[in-house]
Amino acid sequence: MTAPRPILRMSGIGKEFPGVKALDGVDFRLLPGEVHALMGENGAGKSTLIKVLTGVHGVDAGEIELDGRPVAFSGPLAAQQAGISTVYQEVNLCPNLSVAENVFIGREPRRLGRIRWKEVRRRAAELLAGLDLDIDVTLPLSSYSLAVQQMVAIARAVAVEARVLILDEPTSSLDTGEVAQLFRVMRRLKEQGIAILFVSHFLDQIYEISDRMTILRNGRLVGEYPTAELSQVELVAKMIGRELADLEELEGRPPARGGEPLVEARELGRAGAIEPFTLTIREGEVVGLAGLLGSGRTELARLLFGADHAGTGSVAVAGRPAGLRTPRAAMGHGIAFCSENRRAEGLVPDLTVRENLILALQAARGWTRPLSRRKQDELVARYVSALNIRPADPEQLVKNLSGGNQQKVLLARWLILEPRLLILDEPTRGIDVGAKAEIQRLVAELSDGGMAVLYISAELEEVLRLSHKVGVLRDRRLVAELENDSGLTTEVLMETIASGARS
Amino acid sequence: MSAALLAGRRRLARTIPRKYVPVLVTAGLFAAMFVAGGVRYRGFADGQVVLNVFVDNAFLLVVAVGMTFVILTGGIDLSVGSVVALSTMISATLLTGHGWPAPAVIALVLAVGAALGLAMGAIIHYFEIQPFIVTLAGMFLARGLCYTIGTESISITDPAFTALAQTKIRLGGGLWISPSVVVALVVVAVAAYVLHYTRLGRDVYAVGGSEQSALLMGLPVARTKIAVYTVSGFCSALGGVLLSFYMLSGYGLHAVGMELDAIAAVVIGGTLLTGGSGYLLGTVLGVLVLGLIQTIISFEGTLSSWWTKIFIGLLLFAFILLQRLIGARRR
Ligand SMILES: Nc1ncnc2c1ncn2[C@@H]1O[C@H](COP(=O)(O)OP(=O)(O)OP(=O)(O)O)[C@@H](O)[C@H]1O
Numbered sequence A: 001m002t003a004p005r006p007i008l009r010m011s012g013i014g015k016e017f018p019g020v021k022a023l024d025g026v027d028f029r030l031l032p033g034e035v036h037a038l039m040g041e042n043g044a045g046k047s048t049l050i051k052v053l054t055g056v057h058g059v060d061a062g063e064i065e066l067d068g069r070p071v072a073f074s075g076p077l078a079a080q081q082a083g084i085s086t087v088y089q090e091v092n093l094c095p096n097l098s099v100a101e102n103v104f105i106g107r108e109p110r111r112l113g114r115i116r117w118k119e120v121r122r123r124a125a126e127l128l129a130g131l132d133l134d135i136d137v138t139l140p141l142s143s144y145s146l147a148v149q150q151m152v153a154i155a156r157a158v159a160v161e162a163r164v165l166i167l168d169e170p171t172s173s174l175d176t177g178e179v180a181q182l183f184r185v186m187r188r189l190k191e192q193g194i195a196i197l198f199v200s201h202f203l204d205q206i207y208e209i210s211d212r213m214t215i216l217r218n219g220r221l222v223g224e225y226p227t228a229e230l231s232q233v234e235l236v237a238k239m240i241g242r243e244l245a246d247l248e249e250l251e252g253r254p255p256a257r258g259g260e261p262l263v264e265a266r267e268l269g270r271a272g273a274i275e276p277f278t279l280t281i282r283e284g285e286v287v288g289l290a291g292l293l294g295s296g297r298t299e300l301a302r303l304l305f306g307a308d309h310a311g312t313g314s315v316a317v318a319g320r321p322a323g324l325r326t327p328r329a330a331m332g333h334g335i336a337f338c339s340e341n342r343r344a345e346g347l348v349p350d351l352t353v354r355e356n357l358i359l360a361l362q363a364a365r366g367w368t369r370p371l372s373r374r375k376q377d378e379l380v381a382r383y384v385s386a387l388n389i390r391p392a393d394p395e396q397l398v399k400n401l402s403g404g405n406q407q408k409v410l411l412a413r414w415l416i417l418e419p420r421l422l423i424l425d426e427p428t429r430g431i432d433v434g435a436k437a438e439i440q441r442l443v444a445e446l447s448d449g450g451m452a453v454l455y456i457s458a459e460l461e462e463v464l465r466l467s468h469k470v471g472v473l474r475d476r477r478l479v480a481e482l483e484n485d486s487g488l489t490t491e492v493l494m495e496t497i498a499s500g501a502r503s
Numbered sequence B: 001m002s003a004a005l006l007a008g009r010r011r012l013a014r015t016i017p018r019k020y021v022p023v024l025v026t027a028g029l030f031a032a033m034f035v036a037g038g039v040r041y042r043g044f045a046d047g048q049v050v051l052n053v054f055v056d057n058a059f060l061l062v063v064a065v066g067m068t069f070v071i072l073t074g075g076i077d078l079s080v081g082s083v084v085a086l087s088t089m090i091s092a093t094l095l096t097g098h099g100w101p102a103p104a105v106i107a108l109v110l111a112v113g114a115a116l117g118l119a120m121g122a123i124i125h126y127f128e129i130q131p132f133i134v135t136l137a138g139m140f141l142a143r144g145l146c147y148t149i150g151t152e153s154i155s156i157t158d159p160a161f162t163a164l165a166q167t168k169i170r171l172g173g174g175l176w177i178s179p180s181v182v183v184a185l186v187v188v189a190v191a192a193y194v195l196h197y198t199r200l201g202r203d204v205y206a207v208g209g210s211e212q213s214a215l216l217m218g219l220p221v222a223r224t225k226i227a228v229y230t231v232s233g234f235c236s237a238l239g240g241v242l243l244s245f246y247m248l249s250g251y252g253l254h255a256v257g258m259e260l261d262a263i264a265a266v267v268i269g270g271t272l273l274t275g276g277s278g279y280l281l282g283t284v285l286g287v288l289v290l291g292l293i294q295t296i297i298s299f300e301g302t303l304s305s306w307w308t309k310i311f312i313g314l315l316l317f318a319f320i321l322l323q324r325l326i327g328a329r330r331r
């Protein structure tokens, strides 16, 4: 077998941030016409490798060759011009610009220097239609959900004639249909000989789409393998450096002991966001919410947290009517909401891990009662180790953490409050397999301890594994409430989501 | 019934995209002020009153155009007033003291303004220093340079300048404007075109939306940021030239505080101080509103001119609150 010449070769790459060796002697090859998965735990150095390649960060050691020629890009612009098109981990678009403009900005079709807006809109709509996305491209990007934004970012990346396409966790907020659509596009590009670098923490997706993979651990290269020759178990072992024994341990959850109703929503609704719904969440109960993107999962959660005003209906907390008009009021009732949009609504990037963790707790206590430093350190240390936040340094700035570790900090920040009802919107997005199991176990533990949890996730297996009860949403309506007994499987859930039937 | 009402409101909201609301509010305010003035004062409801607002504020309009570019990227330029003063000073001393021809003077002044802006933009970008600080330094620097040229007011007697100062372009029906107004309107038109139809203009909005994203999207962030301060410097210099036409003098104390008027006009025009959102038309309306406040107060006669400041202050509060409300209802 004669291997084709790699389009991209990185050798001996080293990158050091103050206090962290993010990459150390990493070799990487990308062949034309392949989908190559870059694998590793949170903080393994995947995004850093991509950023070093595209010139966002400079390299400390090593060489990069594109098509046999040594290159060193001064920034994303230069990388783009050389034919490397990248979607970075977080959605990096301009929320104030229209969707069409976000797709084309920097390379708008022009005549005599004048941007042809009609053409921009037409081609953007066309491109998005190719991704099965039928939206008004003239609206500002900020009016759409994270998932749509992610699709727009992908559309932007595939719009150019690139030789190398890099997708850093593009699927983290997409649902199955959209992922399938993305994979169709990726296969088409692959046939055209484009090399694709793909990062994801969803192992099923990796096995479905990738041809080969490179595994990193703690900034070092573990190895390069053809996907077909490495089983999932072996892959996970190589990623985390040990066997992952107890992923399945949660299977067969004990039924919730019929706790007292904690939060009762009656005919709660908001025009344009979600139709009136009635939902009871009991103490110690995990209620899962399943449904496609845009089915109203997040909207429902936001109403319960008071982040949006309800148009109709009422809420009772612990039997007493409660006006949840603001998040503050909701927090006063012991309700916490861990948002899916960590970039916009969650963390303060310029503060340290410790400060971010303490922030919400301190706010809840009131600023006149400061937490002692010892107590802070104790709490922080507990959650840093419980969630395995890495690097385990509480004084590290949050913006310097890898994407998955930021997600863990956000989660820990709400857990530290010990709320009565914890609303988790996609808590395991972008989190590696090991940590995911960790978080699921924590949720189970908390609910055993009496905390109620509203668990929103696009991953049906996860919802099933954790919840006592599953609410199914469709077209902004709560269409079914299913007890999670032995009869409930992902297939049944899928069917309910698809048919919208009340069972 | 109330449902129908709600639906109607929503339909209305959909036909007027939210991004135009601030501009429309300013336009409505301007119209309301004009009508109110017309009802209250004899001789107010006259086309020339509006045109005089343009004539008296042409230089401010030009300066505010440059400021709009800067604020759209999320920056600020405090040096504009001083650069205006410096421009009048350079013009006056070269014309009167050294007998330079007018075209050469104008070209030099514009080049100096643009160069100052370019330098500030480069410092802001490459040293990652707050625009506030850098342009504050620029403000002191330019104002100080005025006094190295001279501490007294220098009057301009150059025939070209005086001719331009006295020319009235008649529009018929007894209405007229000055050449400065034409210049200002051309600047507005060019700037609006650049902002809307060229890559530079769109990059300005993108940088204002999210600088980090713009960088990762491969946009020329450095070039854009430096360009907006250059544009602002250029516009200030041009504003200075127009002010020399208007005042026929150069003086280090001209245009004191004009940077704040320009910022006020931009904000009242609906441009967000955080960047990324706003229109040049809004800025034009902002300048007109400020000018009309002055006109009303002069028509009132008995009110002290300090009331201008009070009204501008109140208006600013109102508009910043309005932007908050619109921003908060985004979702
Ligand atoms: N700008 C920075 N300054 C300091 N440290 C950084 C910076 N960027 C990344 N790091 C560190 O480098 C390491 C690798 O991070 P990277 O973002 O590459 O991880 P990753 O493999 O992409 O993880 P994830 O799956 O969570 O996205 C982490 O320990 C992170 O804390």
Ligand SMILES: [Mg+2]
Binding pocket: A046, A047, A048, A089, A168, A402, A403, A404
């Ligand atoms: Mg990453």
